[in-house]
Amino acid sequence: MVNGLKAYCIFCKTGSENHVKQQIEKIDNGIEAIVPVRILWEKRRGKWEIREKELLPGYVFIYYKGGLPEDTLRTLIRNYKLLEYDTGKKELWGYDYDYAMWIYSYNGRIEESKALFEGEMVKVVDGPLVDGIGKIIKLDRHKRRAWVEFDFAGRTFRVSLSVVDITPY
Structure with missing residues (x-):
């Protein structure tokens, strides 16, 4: 656990993530809410542009030191679902916790990664993918895209x- 920081996740209606984040921040300023986004390069009219898209539509990650004050969030939780394991535990753990902390370490902004292409091998040298979260399924060098699968x-x-x-030619 990173400095006693616990992670939780709220599932909400797609498109309402930022509204949920604002509500959480109004209720308790000790809770940090993050709506994770991915920063993508897309070609529009022959020029590369930066676009921001949600990483996991419908999910808001919340981080709190100590136990989450559910009584404080009761009105919010009534309208949205706090993710819960079969055991009844609501705090993220294991790989889910690692994934939440990976998002936290990048402040919820997953920017581009830099990679060297050596034949069939790809070596990520900088950026969020260097941490090894997820598995690269497919690469498209021309569109500057990697399709990543994670649980x-x-x-x-x-x-x-x-x-x-960034392969030197």
Whole structure:
């Protein structure tokens, strides 16, 4: 556990993540809420532009030192679902906790990674993917994309993230 920081996750209606984040921050300023986003390079009209898209639509991560004050969040939890394991435990643990802390370490902004392409091998040298979270399934050097698969809350997610080829030619 990083400095006693515990992680939780709220499942909400897709598109309402930022509203949920604002409500949490109004209720208790000791709770840090993060709506994770991915920063993508996309080609529009022949030019590369940066776009921001949600990493996990419908999920808001919350971080708190100590036990989460559920009584404080009761009105919010009534409308949204705090993720809970079969054991009744609500605090993220194991790989889910590692994933939540990976998001926290990048302040919820998963930017591009830099990679060297050596034949069939890809070596990520900088950026969020260097931490080894997830598995690279597919790469498209021309579109600067890597499709990454990871598990969270018992589900497998596949998202595209930006990767820049820094292979010297």
